[in-house]
Amino acid sequence: MDLSVRIGELLMPNPVGAASGVFGYGEEYEGLVDIDALGALYTKAVTPEARAGNAAPRLADTPAGMLNSIGLANPGLDAFIADKLPALRKRACAIVVNVAGKTEDDYLRVVEGIEAEEGVDGYEINVSCPNVAHGGMAFGVDCALIERLTRRLRDAADAGAKARARSGGPSARRPIIVKLSPNVSDITASAKAAEAGGADALSCINTLVGMVIDLKKKTPTLAMKTGGLSGPAIRPVGVAAVYRVSRAVALPVIGLGGIGCADDALQYLLAGASAVQLGTAIFARPEAPADTLAGIRAFMEAEGLERVAEIAGLLR
Numbered sequence: 001m002d003l004s005v006r007i008g009e010l011l012m013p014n015p016v017g018a019a020s021g022v023f024g025y026g027e028e029y030e031g032l033v034d035i036d037a038l039g040a041l042y043t044k045a046v047t048p049e050a051r052a053g054n055a056a057p058r059l060a061d062t063p064a065g066m067l068n069s070i071g072l073a074n075p076g077l078d079a080f081i082a083d084k085l086p087a088l089r090k091r092a093c094a095i096v097v098n099v100a101g102k103t104e105d106d107y108l109r110v111v112e113g114i115e116a117e118e119g120v121d122g123y124e125i126n127v128s129c130p131n132v133a134h135g136g137m138a139f140g141v142d143c144a145l146i147e148r149l150t151r152r153l154r155d156a157a158d159a160g161a162k163a164r165a166r167s168g169g170p171s172a173r174r175p176i177i178v179k180l181s182p183n184v185s186d187i188t189a190s191a192k193a194a195e196a197g198g199a200d201a202l203s204c205i206n207t208l209v210g211m212v213i214d215l216k217k218k219t220p221t222l223a224m225k226t227g228g229l230s231g232p233a234i235r236p237v238g239v240a241a242v243y244r245v246s247r248a249v250a251l252p253v254i255g256l257g258g259i260g261c262a263d264d265a266l267q268y269l270l271a272g273a274s275a276v277q278l279g280t281a282i283f284a285r286p287e288a289p290a291d292t293l294a295g296i297r298a299f300m301e302a303e304g305l306e307r308v309a310e311i312a313g314l315l316r
């Protein structure tokens with residue numbers, strides 16, 4: 001049985017990854033789960049400068065999910081390279097760095113900085129960040145911007161691969177995976193823009209904008225007022241997005257949003273995803289990715305399938 005998934009030149013050992021923002025840089029789960037058994041570890045966002053994130057409270061419970069406004073809390077590019085990358089480099093799973101910024105140049109600085117380093121297998125571009133040059137509107141709502149940003153990052157990663165090859169290092173062309181926001185009127189338009197810019201794959205979906213109001217205080221529960229809704233509540237939105245996006249573009253699509261077990265993941269794989277990620281579910285059950293992979297394997301055995309990609313063909 002072949003569980004591997006190819007995303008451009010990156011070969012993931014299996015289709016089950018840990019989503020950005022719920023798995024830190026891996027060290028937080030050391031000893032708790034077998035990190036090397038993941039298909040891929042998508043890191044917490046990396047921005048050029050260190051960021052403390054948003055004011056608390058920044059988490060709220062919701063029916064069948066949670067709301068977060070963590071912001072892009074992270075140690076910054078230099079500290080990521082100095083303190084986090086050495087341990088990540090030793091991992092057997094694919095390491096995909098989630099990239100974020102306030103401006104296009106921020107994203108570019110992160111990719112260029114990491115291109116000089118070994119031990120990273122790809123980039124996931126979080127276009128849900130507010131763009132300060134455009135009044136704080138998310139990058140992901142502007143198709144022209146998605147296309148331009150994707151092209152600039154693809155060019156930077158191509159230049160990085162060539163430079164590594166010249167110096168005798170590993171020359172793999174790292175994939176640019178654009179992580180789409182569901183907070184748009186037509187997610188297939190965002191997908192086509194990323195494809196036009198040269199993306200190698202797409203992740204679908206990031207969180208949905210939500211608000212919880214505290215009735216006693218008569219204020220929004222989160223200090224930031226709104227946050228990102230994740231967990232089982234958003235699964236049908238994610239499955240529909242993957243179904244539509246995988247039919248609109250020729251790129252591999254990585255599905256996420258509310259996956260907590262194999263049955264959830266199989267919905268995404270049947271909808272057309274090449275791979276999946278687990279996010280919120282990992283907080284409650286760190287073993288959920290391993291169980292999910294075991295369940296996918298059992299499904300493939302029962303259906304007599306040899307490759308994960310064959311699952312999508314079963315949808316009637």
Ligand SMILES: Cc1cc2nc3c(=O)[nH]c(=O)nc-3n(C[C@H](O)[C@H](O)[C@H](O)COP(=O)(O)O)c2cc1C
Nearest residue numbers: 019020021045126205206230231257258259279280
């Ligand atoms: C606490 C928290 C932090 C997150 N941080 C990031 C992030 O830094 N970058 C990003 O692209 N997505 C981030 N996400 C979004 C998740 O990666 C994922 O797209 C979303 O939560 C939907 O998946 P889920 O329902 O399985 O959690 C975060 C989600 C949560 C819950």
